[in-house]
Amino acid sequence: MRNQRITGLFATLMFILVVIAGCGSNKSTSAQTDTMLVxxxxxxxxxxxxxxxxxxxxxxxxxxxxxxxxxxxxxxxxxxxxxxxxxxxxxxxxxxxxxxxxxxxxxxxxxxxxxxxxxxxxxxxxxxxxxxxxxxx
CATH class of the missing domain: 2.60.40.10 (Immunoglobulins)
Known part of the structure; x- marks a missing residue:
């Protein structure tokens, strides 16, 4: 039962890290977007x-x-x-x-x-x- 909790906690932590990594900004895309917004x-x-x-x-x-x-x-x-x-x-x-x-x-x-x-x-x-x-x- 303890191993199931650790596995669940580890899976949740990995999911959060994947989501945060996916939300990172790409500076070249951001610069292109800023130019287009003028x-x-x-x-x-x-x-x-x-x-x-x-x-x-x-x-x-x-x-x-x-x-x-x-x-x-x-x-x-x-x-x-x-x-x-x-x-x-x-x-x-x-x-x-x-x-x-x-x-x-x-x-x-x-x-x-x-x-x-x-x-x-x-x-x-x-x-x-x-x-x-x-x-x-």
Whole structure:
């Protein structure tokens, strides 16, 4: 009976040691994870200001990751609509890199109103959706 207790205690101790060993950290994996957790940065610009009906408006998304320009985003799309109209169509236009981390769309608005634009950016396994509201006079 005493041998059974010692064997049971030994088995329990070995199990605990195996679990603790399995929970050890791998520094290279940890460093890779830390790099991946740094979020992409997206600066959304709407120009010119003020915007007149019939004028060309430029939407620009400047995309960076860890201070470096991102020219290879998986997807960059601008979505815009008139906020005063609950049934307004949400226009969605996908764009390619214009270089130096910038993605640009030019559009002309024929009707005055308050509009919203969202830039949908997917890069470095992340998604960012900054938005801006602007007025067309």
């Amino acid at each position: 979020p992409i940065q997206v600066e959304l610009e709407v120009a010119p200001s003020p915007i007149k009906t019939g004028d060309s408006v430029k939407f620009t998304a400047k995309v960076t990751h860890q201070g470096e320009n991102v020219d290879d985003a998986k997807e960059v799309m601008f979505e815009f609509w008139n906020t005063a109209d609950d049934n307004a169509k949400h226009n969605q236009v996908q764009v390619k890199s214009a270089g130096n981390g910038t993605y640009v769309l030019e559009h002309t608005f024929e009707e005055p109103g308050t509009y919203e634009v969202i830039s949908h950016v997917t890069a470095r396994d992340q998604h960012s959706m900054p938005s801006k509201q602007f007025t067309v006079e």
